[in-house]
Amino acid sequence: MRTHSVTRESFDLFCPHCNIETEAPVVCQANVGFRSSAISQFDEIDAEYHGDTLYVALCRRCRSPFLIRQSLHGVPGEFETITSEEVLYPATSRFSPEGVPQSIRRVYEQAVRCYGASSFDAAALMCRRTLEATCKELGAAKGSLQAKLDFLAQNKTIDPRLNEWGHGIRAVGNEAAHETDAELSKEDARDVLDFTEAILMYVFILRARYAAFEKRRRKPDAPSPQSGPTQGADPDDAGPWTS
Numbered sequence: 001m002r003t004h005s006v007t008r009e010s011f012d013l014f015c016p017h018c019n020i021e022t023e024a025p026v027v028c029q030a031n032v033g034f035r036s037s038a039i040s041q042f043d044e045i046d047a048e049y050h051g052d053t054l055y056v057a058l059c060r061r062c063r064s065p066f067l068i069r070q071s072l073h074g075v076p077g078e079f080e081t082i083t084s085e086e087v088l089y090p091a092t093s094r095f096s097p098e099g100v101p102q103s104i105r106r107v108y109e110q111a112v113r114c115y116g117a118s119s120f121d122a123a124a125l126m127c128r129r130t131l132e133a134t135c136k137e138l139g140a141a142k143g144s145l146q147a148k149l150d151f152l153a154q155n156k157t158i159d160p161r162l163n164e165w166g167h168g169i170r171a172v173g174n175e176a177a178h179e180t181d182a183e184l185s186k187e188d189a190r191d192v193l194d195f196t197e198a199i200l201m202y203v204f205i206l207r208a209r210y211a212a213f214e215k216r217r218r219k220p221d222a223p224s225p226q227s228g229p230t231q232g233a234d235p236d237d238a239g240p241w242t243s
C-alpha cells in the first residue's frame with residue numbers, strides 16, 4: 001500500500017455535542033480503496049491514482065469521535081491533492097428540506113442556523129414561525145396559531161399526533177418570545193427542531209412520496225379504490241390523509 005504524502009494531523013469540525021466549531025486531533029488513520037490506472041506493477045511508478053484515507057479524530061473539548069473520509073488524487077513524484085473530505089460519523093444533517101415550499105424552507109433554515117450558533121431561544125422562535133408558515137400553506141390563515149393547528153386537525157389535514165407536536169412547538173416558541181428570565185436549554189431547542197422537521201417531513205415530503213409510490217404501483221387498467229370509476233385521477237389531488 002502506498003504511503004500518501006498528504007496527511008492531516010487535525011480537522012476543524014462542527015461538534016454536535018459542543019455545538020460549536022472545534023479542533024479535532026487525529027488519533028488514527030488508514031489508507032483504503034487505492035485505485036491506480038497502471039496496467040502492470042511496473043507502470044505504477046508514474047501512473048495516475050485515486051485513494052481514500054479514513055481518519056478517526058476526537059473533539060478537543062468533549063472527546064467525541066469523528067470518522068472522516070479523505071479522497072486523494074495524484075501521480076507519484078508529481079502531485080497529490082485532496083479531492084474531498086467527508087465526515088461519515090456523526091451524521092451532520094438528518095433532514096433535507098428538498099420538497100418543502102420555499103417560503104417555509106427559508107424560515108426553517110434560519111431556525112437551523114440559530115441552533116448552530118447556540119441561539120436556542122431564537123431557534124425555537126423560528127421553529128414557531130416555520131409552523132405558522134406551514135399552517136398558511138395548508139390553508140389555515142385565520143386566528144391564533146393554536147386555532148390554526150386545531151382547524152387543520154379538525155378537517156384532517158394534519159393527524160392528531162402532528163397537532164400535538166405542533167402545540168408543543170407553539171408553547172416553547174411562546175416561552176422563548178415572552179420569558180426573559182430563563183434561557184431555553186440546548187436539549188429543548190434540539191427537540192423543538194426535531195419535531196418541526198418531523199412535521200415538515202410528514203406534511204410535504206412523505207405525502208408527495210406516497211402519492212408518487214401509489215401512482216407507480218397502480219396498474220393502468222385497474223383504477224385505485226380512492227379514484228373510484230374515474231380512471232387516472234391525479235394522486236396529488238387525493239386530499240389530506242385520514243389516519
Ligand SMILES: [Zn+2]
Nearest residue numbers: 015018059062
Ligand atoms: Zn465536542
